[in-house]
Amino acid sequence: MKLRQNARELVLVEVSGLGILLGEIRYNKQTETVLFALEKASFFDLYFPCAVVYDQQKGAVVHPHIVNTMTTSSIRVQRSRVSFFVLEADLAPSLRAQYLELINSFIGLSKGSDKDAGGRGPEKVDAPAHTRPRGPTVVPLDKLKDGKGRQGGKDEPDDRQ
Secondary structure, three states: OOOOOOEEEEEEEEEOOOEEEEEEEEEOOOOOOHHHHHHOOOEEEEEEEEEEEEEOOOEEEEEEOHHHHOOOOEEEEEHHHEEEEEEHHHOOHHHHHHHHHHHHHHHOOOOOOHHHHHOOOOOOOOOOHHHOOOOOOOOOHHHHHHHHOOOOOOOOOOOOO
């Protein structure tokens, strides 16, 4: 059985050469913690990294990092290149709100969707219920037996010669 990354947390990290990044770290909560992933693992993945810059008028502002144009999922960060990190519980609420707003604008979620309320991060979004194909989920075999789904059966004449 393959272990999957089933937990995630927003983290602010300073990576030498990249600057201050705000992104999501994912880990398996059965075998590790977010601290283990950041302190002990040689590498960790940072999903949708955004640059955090300071503006004189606005304060701390979150912008998509240039590296987002080069990847569609995550970047792998070497732990030895990280100077410091701040976990989600200690982040300023304004940074978290800006990050979630960016994520929602990139994946095109509407304000009233279920994913917007509790979820975050670029994930596959299910199609709305009204666009899903409708019909019976159980196909009666009697209808198939009458000849609709039958091809190349023994009772049919063979046209090949």
